[in-house]
Amino acid sequence: MSGKTFFLDKDGDSIADKVLRRIRFDIITNTLKPGDRLRLERLRETYGASVSTLREILNRLAAEYFVVAEGNRGFGVAPISQRDLRDICEMRLLLECHALRRSIEVGSLDWEAQVVCCHHKLHTVESQLIGGDDTQVMKWVQYDWDFHHATVVACDRPVLSASHSNIFDRFMRYHLYVLDFRGRPAAEEHARLRDLVVGRDADGAVALLTSHVTAGMEHIIASGKIPA
Structure with missing residues (x-):
């Protein structure tokens, strides 16, 4: 595959890298839909990463504009318009x-x-x-x-x-x-x-x-x- 690798894990990826790619993929493909709340406990069960790792991942995805930080309410999938x-x-x-x-x-x-x-x-x-x-x-x-x-x-x-x-x-x-x-x-x-x-x-x-x-x-x- 040329270029894009969000469909696949890459050799040498850390667990955090793999989970980040999976969550980004699920957002891009709308498995995680625009506006969905991203509850850390539910994500932990789905993706098998610790809450602290997930929080770091969601902050990275927020910097990429796939996720929005909602203050005390946590994180959500970025809306579309x-x-x-x-x-x-x-x-x-x-x-x-x-x-x-x-x-x-x-x-x-x-x-x-x-x-x-x-x-x-x-x-x-x-x-x-x-x-x-x-x-x-x-x-x-x-x-x-x-x-x-x-x-x-x-x-x-x-x-x-x-x-x-x-x-x-x-x-x-x-x-x-x-x-x-x-x-x-x-x-x-x-x-x-x-x-x-x-x-x-x-x-x-x-x-x-x-x-x-x-x-x-x-x-x-x-x-x-x-x-x-």
Whole structure:
């Protein structure tokens, strides 16, 4: 898997790291739903970590904007809203467009091959979705990350990459809340983005990425499932 590892534990992870990843995953996939109270005793039973470890984890997730600290009431899953989604979309574009330009500037031939490979997997799943197989939405979200990450992975800016990963997770949470694929237009945009990236057309790639991400945001809002 390229890039994102929140679906899997990594070798050498501490218990705290594994539990943090599991809780973040459950928030992103809405197993822990927006606004849910995060009671430490219940989390201890579910995730098998001590209360002190869980408190540390929840504070870290609060710093990542997946959790909100509610003072004496403890912690809760961060709520969702159209305003928050628009803010996340704007930040994603700010980070991803900058990283995309840098990757196009310095990326190697191996980087180009990775972009093409990740798009092939994404295209395969998108074809299944367009054909009516709605069970592939979760896999599509994963491959969508893999492809977009591949286009920017050559960017040699670790802080930028970490910030982009976080904001993409938060954007992905909304996709998984709605669980609806935008269809053939999204698939066609991905194919064009692949070609622009491999063709080293930075201006064209950034323009397409901007319209692509914005259209995805508007599609999520149009579902009617996201509160104002």
